[in-house]
Amino acid sequence: MSQRTRLVRAKVAGSIYLGERTQADGSVVPSWSSTPEEVLTWLCDGFRFRFNQRRSTRSRYLTCEDRDGNRVIVEDPDHNPVLLPLGRRVDDLSDKQARQRHSHLAAMPSRVLQATERIERTDWFAAAKRRRTNVARGRRPGAMPGFRSKRDDARFVCWHNGGENAIYRRCGRRSGIVTISGQNPRNHKAPDGTIRWQIHLHVHLSQPIRPYTSIRVNLTRREVVFVNTPLPITGRVRSGEAIGLDRGVVHTVADSNGCFYDAPDTRIISSKIAWHQRRMAKSRLVAERRDRDYRGSKRYQAHKAGAARLARRQARIREDFAHKLSNALVKEHDFIGIEDLRLSSMTKRARGRGAAAKSTLNRLLQNAALTRIASLVDYKASLAGVHLVKVDPAYTSQRCHRCQHTVKENRESQAVFSCRRCAWTGNADYNAAVNILEAALERWARTSAAPPAAGSDADGGPAGSKGETDPRKGPGAPPGGTCDEPRTTRVAA
Numbered sequence: 001m002s003q004r005t006r007l008v009r010a011k012v013a014g015s016i017y018l019g020e021r022t023q024a025d026g027s028v029v030p031s032w033s034s035t036p037e038e039v040l041t042w043l044c045d046g047f048r049f050r051f052n053q054r055r056s057t058r059s060r061y062l063t064c065e066d067r068d069g070n071r072v073i074v075e076d077p078d079h080n081p082v083l084l085p086l087g088r089r090v091d092d093l094s095d096k097q098a099r100q101r102h103s104h105l106a107a108m109p110s111r112v113l114q115a116t117e118r119i120e121r122t123d124w125f126a127a128a129k130r131r132r133t134n135v136a137r138g139r140r141p142g143a144m145p146g147f148r149s150k151r152d153d154a155r156f157v158c159w160h161n162g163g164e165n166a167i168y169r170r171c172g173r174r175s176g177i178v179t180i181s182g183q184n185p186r187n188h189k190a191p192d193g194t195i196r197w198q199i200h201l202h203v204h205l206s207q208p209i210r211p212y213t214s215i216r217v218n219l220t221r222r223e224v225v226f227v228n229t230p231l232p233i234t235g236r237v238r239s240g241e242a243i244g245l246d247r248g249v250v251h252t253v254a255d256s257n258g259c260f261y262d263a264p265d266t267r268i269i270s271s272k273i274a275w276h277q278r279r280m281a282k283s284r285l286v287a288e289r290r291d292r293d294y295r296g297s298k299r300y301q302a303h304k305a306g307a308a309r310l311a312r313r314q315a316r317i318r319e320d321f322a323h324k325l326s327n328a329l330v331k332e333h334d335f336i337g338i339e340d341l342r343l344s345s346m347t348k349r350a351r352g353r354g355a356a357a358k359s360t361l362n363r364l365l366q367n368a369a370l371t372r373i374a375s376l377v378d379y380k381a382s383l384a385g386v387h388l389v390k391v392d393p394a395y396t397s398q399r400c401h402r403c404q405h406t407v408k409e410n411r412e413s414q415a416v417f418s419c420r421r422c423a424w425t426g427n428a429d430y431n432a433a434v435n436i437l438e439a440a441l442e443r444w445a446r447t448s449a450a451p452p453a454a455g456s457d458a459d460g461g462p463a464g465s466k467g468e469t470d471p472r473k474g475p476g477a478p479p480g481g482t483c484d485e486p487r488t489t490r491v492a493a
């Protein structure tokens with residue numbers, strides 16, 4: 001995780017060699033600058049240039065269309081795919097060679113040039129992995145990344161490397177300065193004869209900066225991001241509590257203690273976004289009637305920006321909820337059981353659409369919310385040493401958590417569960433969450449190297465039932481006593 005700060009202003013100490021510039025009359029002259037905007041743009045351009053040089057060493061498959069019009073990979077006689085370079089030219093240069101060959105890289109700090117290698121590599125292999133995952137899940141793989149364009153955000157990365165460059169200094173409660181330093185080449189000293197130069201980035205922050213490994217400057221968005229390792233969950237005490245989580249019908253998440261958590265309602269924002277989108281469609285229609293490009297319309301751009309702003313706001317609200325809830329869950333429990341949404345989404349998709357379209361959409365949204373919470377719980381749990389077990393949710397909503405009786409008819413309605421055998425009646429989501437916790441504890445006891453409750457399987461429930469084996473002896477004493485009825489309806493803070 002990383003810390004985002006706002007770039008307030010930049011100052012340059014010294015004069016920086018920006019390379020050779022071609023003038024209007026065709027003559028080539030060296031140029032220096034101490035204008036912050038010009039210097040930052042030069043850094044971003046240089047970073048992109050070097051990134052693209054590294055990217056040019058990657059290759060792509062040669063494809064062609066077969067008789068049915070599908071794109072297929074061309075293979076050589078040995079059935080190996082034919083590879084082509086990604087761009088028109090391959091620039092396989094070291095940083096030193098690149099500096100010598102391109103004058104605008106000559107004064108670039110080495111911690112900026114070096115960062116391109118890692119950034120390019122991560123970008124490339126993350127995309128390759130994403131494609132493999134997509135294919136494995138039956139989705140379209142998506143394209144591999146290409147070169148960075150001038151139209152993309154102007155940005156660069158500078159390594160910190162334990163204090164070698166991009167040094168941060170705090171100078172107020174909410175402000176600090178990052179200093180990036182470098183030097184001009186010896187044959188292109190600044191006009192006043194100096195070699196060294198510095199750029200001071202004044203940033204506005206909302207929390208103290210933790211130790212970081214690099215900074216990312218996005219000039220277009222005016223932000224500086226400190227890249228650092230995730231903060232371990234602080235203030236956690238071993239509670240011995242275990243909890244199961246289920247996605248709810250009415251609430252976003254239900255837990256096995258009978259608590260429900262609701263994601264903030266952002267329907268108002270959604271409707272505002274839809275309004276902007278309707279206006280966009282209208283101005284598009286008007287522009288087309290007048291035979292103009294709708295993208296040039298000020299009104300269209302204003303609505304587009306408005307919709308994007310609201311969508312970002314909505315995403316922030318959801319993200320805030322997911323972070324707060326996952327934090328609280330990891331902080332208060334030593335064991336978390338959660339349904340494996342990857343398994344359930346597969347089975348759910350097979351259902352029809354039509355009349356159930358709205359509830360399907362709702363379910364998708366809740367799935368998305370729980371997926372996000374699950375992924376946050378996952379990484380926070382691994383930091384805090386909390387056991388997280390994912391279980392197959394099959395039948396967890398139909399099985400009675402008391403007597404293990406599993407029939408479809410137990411589910412009286414979407415929200416109410418009423419057991420046909422033992423007549424337990426209560427909230428269906430709570431029942432499912434308890435089942436998930438029990439399945440998770442059982443699975444954990446089976447897979448962990450030294451099951452803490454080995455041999456105590458005897459006190460199982462009714463004949464042939466699974467579950468209820470030893471949930472009370474798992475990683476600690478789980479939810480106090482028997483809690484059959486949902487106790488509290490807690491809406492997460």
Ligand SMILES: [Zn+2]
Nearest residue numbers: 400403419422
């Ligand atoms: Zn029952």
